[in-house]
Amino acid sequence: DSSPFLFSFASLGVKMVAGQLPIEYGYVIFASLATFIVKLYLGGKVGAARTKHKVHLPQMYSPTNNQFNCVQRGHQNMLETLPQAAGACCSLVVSMRRLCQL
Numbered sequence: 001d002s003s004p005f006l007f008s009f010a011s012l013g014v015k016m017v018a019g020q021l022p023i024e025y026g027y028v029i030f031a032s033l034a035t036f037i038v039k040l041y042l043g044g045k046v047g048a049a050r051t052k053h054k055v056h057l058p059q060m061y062s063p064t065n066n067q068f069n070c071v072q073r074g075h076q077n078m079l080e081t082l083p084q085a086a087g088a089c090c091s092l093v094v095s096m097r098r099l100c101q102l
Contacts, residue, residue: 028093032086039082042075 050056053068062068 025093028089032089035082035086039078042078046072046075 049068049071053062053065055062055065055068061072
């Protein structure tokens with residue numbers, strides 16, 4: 001067996017299905033990686049807002065400054081929804097190839 005991996009599932013009797021990803025799947029990977037840049041941008045905005053409004057760590061939200069809370073909540077909302085959105089994006093491209101080519 002010339003498996004490129006150090007561990008082979010064939011030794012356990014597990015049969016694997018080989019598949020091919022469409023060439024357009026590269027766009028999905030690029031979009032997923034681009035979210036990292038957005039995450040850094042929003043984190044920088046929160047850091048700048050912390051300095052501007054004098055909200056020190058470990059305090060997550062300000063009890064008096066609603067403007068800071070909006071910036072913090074925007075960043076937090078992105079962090080909360082990112083795993084589901086990225087997972088759905090990657091799995092839908094594989095499972096609904098014809099629909100994603102439109």
